[in-house]
Structure formats: structure tokens, C-alpha cells
Amino acid sequence: MQQNNITIIIPCRKGSQRVKNKNFKQFSDSSLLEIKVKQAKKLGLPVCINSDSEIAEEISNKNDIDFVRRPEYYASSECNNSEHYEYLGKSVSTDLIMILQPTAPLIKDETLSKCLDTFVSNLDKYDSLVTAQYAKKHVWFDNKPINYDLKNTKNSQDLRSVILPTFGVIICKTKNLIESRNVITDKCLFYEIDDTESIEIDTELEFEIAEFLYNKRK
Secondary structure, three states, rough: OOHHHEEEEEOOOOOOOOOOOOOOEEEEEEEEEHHHHHHHOOOOOOOEEEEEEEHHHHHEEEOOOOEEEEHHHHHHOOOOOHHHOOOOOOOOOOOEEEEOOOOOOOOHHHHHHHHHHHHHHHHOOOEEEEEEEEOOOOOOOOOOOOEOOEEEOOHHHOOOOEEEEEEEEEEEEEEHHHHHOOOOOOOOEEEEEEOOOOOOOHHHHHHHHHHHHHHOOO
């Protein structure tokens, strides 16, 4: 695969509603954004931070990677996921796009490489790859169970797995991403990762848990 066929995008908003400045505040001995930038650069592919933040631009300059300033609307809460993904797809000129979330600091380097190798080796089968957690849990929706029978309740280990997309690693054919306006395309490979790697930081508690596990791994 030619290196100019894929761009790594690290999306990063200036504002965060539940954890203030979560991408830039101290996390272990660094920050979530800096950790993800260093990890992305190990793949040896073009890396770009897409953000509305001056701090993010400084980090991109320090790490000698590209920076794209995100328009105000696409950095706001008014922008929904479909608009966000379509915008990211249109922000690159390569055939493939890899999106790495700073809020998933426990993704291993090995997992990143395996996701990329798996997707590139199966371009004839899939249009996108999204990391996911396969959970064997008793799940309810709309006031009824969706993966078991109440009158014949299976043990949890015997349940049909529920797929929970984690979005820690996303790889797409750019054309399909723009057309579908979603990273989960008609031909999406859900790449299973473990419980620790699945942690996505959305709350203060998750920030503390992720930092503890990150330090323990180090």
C-alpha cells in the first residue's frame, strides 16, 4: 500500500461538556492528545490533527504534523455525528482515512497495527473497520430483552454476544465514508478489542480509571 493512500486524522474539539479540557489536561505525564499523536506517528503514515483549538495547533507544530482548523459549526454541539463524519471524509484527499480518538488512550500499538493490516488485506470485503467490544450481557431495549428469552434465560456465558462499537480505531474507504455519512458502512468489520482497550473517556470517572490503568500498564 502506498503511504499516500491513507491519512490518519486525530479529531479534537476545544470544548468538552462533561470533562473540561479533557484532551489537553494532564493525563499521566502527558495529555490525551499528545499520547495519541505519538502513537499515530509510529505507523509512519501522514498524520493530521483536525481541531478548533490553538493548543492542538501548537501540539501539531511541535510534532511536525499537519493541522486543519475545524470550522466553528463542525466544532459545535449542533453538528451531529453524520455531519461530523462527512466533514472528516471531505477533509482528506487520500483513498483511505484512519480516525484515531484521543479519548481512547488504552488502545495498544499492536492493536493499531493489526487493525490497519487487517483492513488493508481485506479491501475487497470491507468498506470500513471499527473497533468494538463483544459483550455477553443480558440486554434490554424498549422494555424487553433483545438477546434472550425471559422464560428460558441462559447463563451469561451462553448468550449471543452484543456488539458495542467503541470507535477507538476507525478505518474507512474515504468515498464510502462520505457517501454513507457514517463510519459503520454496509460492509463494516467490527474488530474485537478487550475490555481495557474499549474504555472511552466521556466522564470524570472514566478519566480517572483510564489514567490509573494507563499508569499501571507503563
